[in-house]
Amino acid sequence: MSKQPEKSALNKSESTPASPNINPVSINKIKAYRRQQLKGEELSKQLLEGNKTALSLGITLIESNQATHQKEAQKLVETCLPYASKSIRIGITGVPGVGKSTFIEAFGSYLVDLGKKVAVLAVDPTSSVSRGSILGDKTRMEKLVTRKNAFIRPSPSGDSLGGVAKKTRESIILCEAAGFDVILIETVGVGQSETTVHSMTDFFLLLKLAGAGDELQGIKRGIIEMADAIIINKADGENLKAARNARLEFKRALHLYPPKKSSWEPKVLLCSSLNNTGIEEIWDLLKDYFNLTQKNNHFEHNRSEQNKFWMLQTINEHLKNQFYQHPEIKLALKEQLKALDNNEITPFAAAEYLIEKYNSL
Amino acid sequence: MSKQPEKSALNKSESTPASPNINPVSINKIKAYRRQQLKGEELSKQLLEGNKTALSLGITLIESNQATHQKEAQKLVETCLPYASKSIRIGITGVPGVGKSTFIEAFGSYLVDLGKKVAVLAVDPTSSVSRGSILGDKTRMEKLVTRKNAFIRPSPSGDSLGGVAKKTRESIILCEAAGFDVILIETVGVGQSETTVHSMTDFFLLLKLAGAGDELQGIKRGIIEMADAIIINKADGENLKAARNARLEFKRALHLYPPKKSSWEPKVLLCSSLNNTGIEEIWDLLKDYFNLTQKNNHFEHNRSEQNKFWMLQTINEHLKNQFYQHPEIKLALKEQLKALDNNEITPFAAAEYLIEKYNSL
Known part of the structure; x- marks a missing residue:
């Protein structure tokens, strides 16, 4: 774990390195203890009571890129939302x-x-x-x-x-x-x-x-x-x-x-x-x-518009990722870019070709 | 046709209205004649020779929103590209x-x-x-x-x-x-x-x-x-x-x-x-x-980048249209927007739900 600190969100941020005087074994023990103590309903209960340690652990879950943490985080966010x-x-x-x-x-x-x-x-x-x-x-x-x-x-x-x-x-x-x-x-x-x-x-x-x-x-x-x-x-x-x-x-x-x-x-x-x-x-x-x-x-309206913005933004990013990261599209895109550079096709015809290909996959 | 001038690209642009002294029947006859005279290979041949009437007709095809014209236009553009x-x-x-x-x-x-x-x-x-x-x-x-x-x-x-x-x-x-x-x-x-x-x-x-x-x-x-x-x-x-x-x-x-x-x-x-x-x-x-x-x-590089930009732009617009104009997504989007406004869901969870729905359609 200490070799890849950036992969675990349960470490402190790299930007605030732990003091070298602290025994890493102790840190891990404390963390493991905390994690066990505060999970699921207990975590959200303490968080809603205003416990800063619980809040901190909750945010750590949100920041984690591990799938199990992400699931826990989503549940926690849903509980907190109201x-x-x-x-x-x-x-x-x-x-x-x-x-x-x-x-x-x-x-x-x-x-x-x-x-x-x-x-x-x-x-x-x-x-x-x-x-x-x-x-x-x-x-x-x-x-x-x-x-x-x-x-x-x-x-x-x-x-x-x-x-x-x-x-x-x-x-x-x-x-x-x-x-x-x-x-x-x-x-x-x-x-x-x-x-x-x-x-x-x-x-x-x-x-x-x-x-x-x-x-x-x-x-x-x-x-x-x-x-x-x-x-x-x-x-x-x-x-x-x-x-x-x-x-x-x-x-x-x-x-x-x-x-x-x-x-x-x-x-x-x-x-x-x-x-x-x-x-x-x-x-x-x-x-x-x-x-x-x-x-x-305006206050309410603005928050509502912001929510909408973030939803649409997330959808649009996802649609693009889904398209451009498809292995067959990646290959076809390369070909079309080459054809474009050789002036064999217009950008619009190339786009149409790729969209049609994508829809038939 | 005269009732819906905006739907035919073979009319003059609205911004340059025809003189009221010209008999519309004559205009249509002339247009029909021109169209018959200059089509397909003959049109592209004359265009490549620098004939301005052919160029004008070619652009009219490009500007038309009619499916048959669009097909002709695409062919013409492909012929002209080299x-x-x-x-x-x-x-x-x-x-x-x-x-x-x-x-x-x-x-x-x-x-x-x-x-x-x-x-x-x-x-x-x-x-x-x-x-x-x-x-x-x-x-x-x-x-x-x-x-x-x-x-x-x-x-x-x-x-x-x-x-x-x-x-x-x-x-x-x-x-x-x-x-x-x-x-x-x-x-x-x-x-x-x-x-x-x-x-x-x-x-x-x-x-x-x-x-x-x-x-x-x-x-x-x-x-x-x-x-x-x-x-x-x-x-x-x-x-x-x-x-x-x-x-x-x-x-x-x-x-x-x-x-x-x-x-x-x-x-x-x-x-x-x-x-x-x-x-x-x-x-x-x-x-x-x-x-x-x-x-x-830079000249060549810039043109190449522009082509790429237009291709990607066209793809991205299309991906969005395809998503947001899907009848089932339209309905589901309405529901999610309501849930967002009621603070029942985060923008990210709403986006994820819609994407999953879209992918299962």
């Missing part, structure tokens, strides 16, 4: 160095102080390569991690973005069933990860630094368009003036976009996780947003 | 009012004077609604349309963008087989039409006006990123100074993008179709581009 959906889901993104972890530490602690139960998840398709650029190092959230009403889980690793997304969405259900009422989902700007997180959250928060000059990048990739709020982070000390200027600039940029379906007007706020300023304002803003969207029904 | 691919394909886009028709008139005439054979096609998914916002009014290209070596064809109408795209791509093949060596494909910025035209052309040209203030729009929708050249049009008289400023601004904006796969650096040029200035520079630019991309093999 108790889920009672939270608010907040997506948080920003380039590395913008201070996401420090922000989540401050914001999460503030929410726990308010009596909220806060779960922090992450979507990071690169974590298997970079060994966890986000949430990997829990010590960066050293205060939050010790709080009883906080739960922090790194991104599932070793998987495609689609795989990570499915696992994260199912983990959200477990967190909600365990009574967590604020779910923070962190992502880093890699590939399509923001779009993925945007499509599983109620509110999308973009962290920015003053004067970073990556506005065009954000516009180009559609990140600014998705944001419900832009937070200029590290707005303290010498940065403060630049942060205020950046705020004006982003406000102007936001006005160039068409109104959102939620009829919410995105806001730009300043924040210093260092000085602990701006956190309360952000929470006030979020409350305004949830008041508005619960009244105008 | 003689195609010898042209350069230039995509031209810009918002309404930017002067696309006047530019194409000037640019096309210049190319014909150089001894080129120029075909002008259009991709306009809205033409069936708006009755032809582009190329519909051939009189806007009154000089070019009279030239022996020019061929102008409005966008096929009454179809989805996918349908228009397929028809246009096949029409390109016929134009090339008829000896046209420069294909200009015009589109207007609606929905995905620029992306569609970009994926069927070798060079993508964006027309702009000075001070129109829609730069952000272009960046947002990825149009600027696709452009191989930006032409500031109507750079004459009082506009000239503003046009020069706009040129600098766009040059700066272009530098923010990563290098293109073609290793071509997009250029910004000024042009006045009114004063006939800038046209020669644009042609010089195009020659530079084609020299570069033929040397570094």
